[in-house]
Structures are given as structure tokens and as C-alpha cells.
Amino acid sequence: MVNGLGFLYGLVSMATCVVMTTASAGDGSWLFHRCMWDCNKQACRDETGFRSIQPWYLRWLQWSCVDECDYHCMWHTVEEMLQHNRQVPQFHGKWPFVRFYGIQEPASVLFSILNGLPHIYMIFKFRQTISASTPMYIVWHIYAMVGANTWFWSAVFHARDKPFTELMDYCCAFSIVLFSFCILWLRILGTENRLMVGAISTVFLSLYVYHVRYLAQGRFDYGYNMKANIAIGLLNAACWLTWCFRRRREQPYVWKAATVSLSLMLLISLELGDFPPYLWIFDAHSLWHAGTVWLPFLWYSFVIDDSHYLMNLQHKQLKVPAANGDTGASGDTSDVNVDDMQTNGVSSASGDDNIRIRTPFNKSL
Numbered sequence: 001m002v003n004g005l006g007f008l009y010g011l012v013s014m015a016t017c018v019v020m021t022t023a024s025a026g027d028g029s030w031l032f033h034r035c036m037w038d039c040n041k042q043a044c045r046d047e048t049g050f051r052s053i054q055p056w057y058l059r060w061l062q063w064s065c066v067d068e069c070d071y072h073c074m075w076h077t078v079e080e081m082l083q084h085n086r087q088v089p090q091f092h093g094k095w096p097f098v099r100f101y102g103i104q105e106p107a108s109v110l111f112s113i114l115n116g117l118p119h120i121y122m123i124f125k126f127r128q129t130i131s132a133s134t135p136m137y138i139v140w141h142i143y144a145m146v147g148a149n150t151w152f153w154s155a156v157f158h159a160r161d162k163p164f165t166e167l168m169d170y171c172c173a174f175s176i177v178l179f180s181f182c183i184l185w186l187r188i189l190g191t192e193n194r195l196m197v198g199a200i201s202t203v204f205l206s207l208y209v210y211h212v213r214y215l216a217q218g219r220f221d222y223g224y225n226m227k228a229n230i231a232i233g234l235l236n237a238a239c240w241l242t243w244c245f246r247r248r249r250e251q252p253y254v255w256k257a258a259t260v261s262l263s264l265m266l267l268i269s270l271e272l273g274d275f276p277p278y279l280w281i282f283d284a285h286s287l288w289h290a291g292t293v294w295l296p297f298l299w300y301s302f303v304i305d306d307s308h309y310l311m312n313l314q315h316k317q318l319k320v321p322a323a324n325g326d327t328g329a330s331g332d333t334s335d336v337n338v339d340d341m342q343t344n345g346v347s348s349a350s351g352d353d354n355i356r357i358r359t360p361f362n363k364s365l
Contacts, residue, residue, distance in 0.1 A: 024091050024093055024094075026074060026077055026078070026091035026092075027074075027091045029077055029081075029089065031076070031077045031080050032073050032074070032077045032091070035069075035072075035073035035076050035077065036069055036070065036073050039068075039072065040066065043065060043068070044065035044066060044069065047064075047065060050065045054068075055102075057102045058102045061102035061103070061159070061160050062160065062162070063102055070091075071099065074096050075096065077089070077091075078096050092161075095276050095277050095283050096276075096277070096280065097277055097280055097283075098281060102159075102160075103158075103159045103160075104158065104159060104160060104161055105283075105286065106281060107281050107282050107283075107286035107289075107290075108154075108155075108158035108283075108285060108286040109159045111286055111289035111290045111293060112289055113155050114289075114290075114293045115151045115154075115289060115296065116147070116148045116150075116151030116152055116155070118296035118297055118300070119144045119147040119148040119151070119296060120144065122144070122296060122300035122303075123140065123141060123300070125300070126140060126144075126300060126307070129304055130304065130311070131311060133314070134307050134310055134311050134314065135310045135314070136186065136187065136191055136306075136307065136310065137307070138191075139183060139186055139191065142179070143179065143183060146172075146176050147176060147296070149172055149175075150173060150175060150176045152172075153165070153168040153169045154169055154172070154173075154289075156168065156169070157169035163220075166220070167216060170215065171211070171212050171216075173229075174208070174212075174225070174228065174229060174232075175208060177229055177233050177236065178207060178208050178211075178232055179204070180236055181232055181236040182201065182204040184239050184240055184243070185200050186200060187243075188243065240261075241261065244257050244258055244261075251305075251306070253302060253305035254302070256298050256299070256302040256305070257299070257302045260298050260302070263291075263295060264292065267292060268288070270284045270285075270287050270288045270291065
């Protein structure tokens with residue numbers, strides 16, 4: 001569900017932040033340092049010559065000579081440690097991965113892309129079945145863009161770990177956490193009052209701008225980022241689950257949101273049981289990304305059902321004035337226009353309801 005997808009993605013990102021702030025056994029070993037010294041001394045004297053023999057895809061992904069030394073010395077250290085029956089170490093807070101055409105974590109990149117594509121596919125499906133006049137229509141479009149953008153930067157970060165890509169990944173992860181919380185209040189309070197929508201949006205946008213500005217200045221503050229995500233994420237999750245529980249009888253389709261939330265809770269255990277990459281490709285983090293690929297489909301199914309529910313409420317509100325209007329001896333008809341009703345997906349025929357609707361030709365139906 002929205003709160004689960006946002007909160008748990010942020011939680012995983014925070015866990016990564018905490019790991020990266022600790023010293024790693026691999027890059028801190030004397031084997032690694034000795035290898036780096038020799039490699040830099042022998043291979044990195046002539047940067048121009050190095051670039052001339054470097055494959056184009058490595059140049060495109062900005063692999064420098066020092067980066068190449070770091071990668072090859074990482075594997076040299078791993079081989080030496082395995083030969084002496086020592087555990088596989090981490091390097092710079094991460095497990096060693098076999099790169100694929102310069103991509104550092106190919107599995108996480110692939111699964112990040114597969115997590116982002118459903119946001120694009122399902123929002124088009126949403127548009128095919130939901131009227132543009134439905135409450136929350138624009139909100140879900142913004143959510144789809146935020147979700148797709150979040151997974152895009154996740155893919156970029158896993159493809160190439162750089163200070164900028166790291167910042168974008170964590171900032172975008174926080175964006176979906178914070179926007180999920182914003183959606184909660186818009187869903188509860190409604191989107192009819194533009195002034196209220198503007199006020200809520202301004203508050204959350206201000207919080208996000210402050211968060212990004214704080215992280216972008218100086219040294220990346222992992223501790224602050226973790227606290228901010230936990231505070232917003234836990235509150236967001238608790239409120240959404242409470243709303244689902246209270247609406248379960250009137251809106252039985254909320255089981256989809258609950259299923260997504262519970263599935264995410266189970267999948268997050270992969271992050272808690274961190275282990276070296278299988279085949280040097282699939283680690284716990286990549287498997288977590290793999291496990292969440294199907295969840296956006298179920299979540300958007302909930303979104304579509306909830307939008308149909310809101311459409312029905314909207315139609316009932318249009319019928320009430322027609323049914324309770326002045327239709328006595330004077331014969332006056334309701335002020336509801338049939339063209340507006342048809343635009344909103346309301347049929348002029350309403351079963352046993354004897355509703356008279358004024359058409360553009362002043363004929364009663």
C-alpha cells in the first residue's frame with residue numbers, strides 16, 4: 001500500500017545508510033591498501049593513456065583509473081581471504097558484486113527498473129477506467145510520477161555509486177515516504193477545497209525542501225536522514241492501517257492494501273538477514289527489490305477500486321438534489337445538467353429513481 005511502499009522503501013534506504021557509516025573489513029585491510037598502492041603507482045600515472053584503452057561503457061559510467069584499481073583490489077582481497085578460510089568482507093559498506101558492463105549492482109538495477117515500470121503502466125490503466133473529475137485523480141498521477149522517479153534514481157544509484165547518485169536516491173526515497181503521508185490527509189479531508197489542499201501541500205513541500213537542503217549541504221547526515229524517515233514512516237503507516245481497519249466493512253476492497261502492507265513487512269526480513277551476494281549478483285537488498293515488483297499492481301488495483309468508490313459517492317451527491325428538489329406542482333426540474341452527468345459517467349436512467357433532469361433543450365427525462 002502507499003504507506004507500506006513508501007515507509008519500507010525509506011526504511012531500507014536508511015538501513016543502507018547506517019551500514020555505510022561503519023568501517024568495512026575489506027577496504028580497511030592491509031591487503032586492500034597494499035594492492036591500491038601498487039595499482040595506483042603502476043596503472044594510474046597516465047590518465048590519458050588509461051582512457052584510450054578503456055571500453056566506452058566504462059567511460060560513460062565514469063569509471064576512473066582509481067575506481068578500476070578499487071574494483072580489482074576488492075576482488076584480490078576477497079580471493080585472498082577466501083583462500084585463508086576467512087569470511088567475505090564488505091567494502092565501503094557494501095558487499096562485493098560482479099559488475100556488468102560497468103553496472104555495479106546489476107540485480108538491484110534490474111529490479112529497481114521493474115519496480116518503477118508498474119507505476120507508469122498502472123497509471124495509464126487508471127486513466128482508462130477513472131473519470132478525470134473523480135476526487136484524488138490528480139493526486140494519484142503525482143504519486144505515480146513520484147514512485148517512478150524514486151525507482152529511477154534507485155536504479156541509477158545501484159548502477160553507479162557516486163555522492164550525487166547517493167543523495168538523489170535517499171532524497172527520492174524520502175519523497176515517497178513524505179508524499180504517502182500527504183496522500184493520507186488528502187484522502188481523509190478530501191480534495192474539493194483547493195485552499196485546504198494548497199495548505200497541506202505547502203506544509204509537506206516545505207518539509208521536503210528543508211530535508212533535501214539539509215542533506216545537500218556539507219557531509220551527508222545519515223543519522224538525521226534515518227530519524228526523519230522513521231518518524232514520518234511510522235506515523236504514516238500507523239495512520240493508514242487505522243484508516244483501512246475502520247473502512248473495512250464499508251469498503252471491503254481495502255484487503256488489497258492490507259495484503260501489500262503485510263507482504264512488505266515479511267519481505268523486509270530479507271534486509272535484516274543480510275548475507276553475501278549469491279553468485280556475486282543477488283544479495284538480500286536485490287531480493288527485497290525483486291519481491292516488491294508485483295506489489296504496485298495490487299496497490300493500483302486498490303487505487304482504482306477506491307476511485308470507483310469515490311465516483312459512486314460523487315454520483316449519489318448529484319442525485320440527492322434532483323430527488324429532493326422542488327418537483328411539486330410547479331413542475332420545476334433539478335438543476336443537474338445531463339451533459340455533466342454523462343461526463344461523470346452517470347446514466348440518465350436510474351432504475352426505480354424517478355429523477356427529472358433538465359436537458360439543454362428544457363425537456364424532462
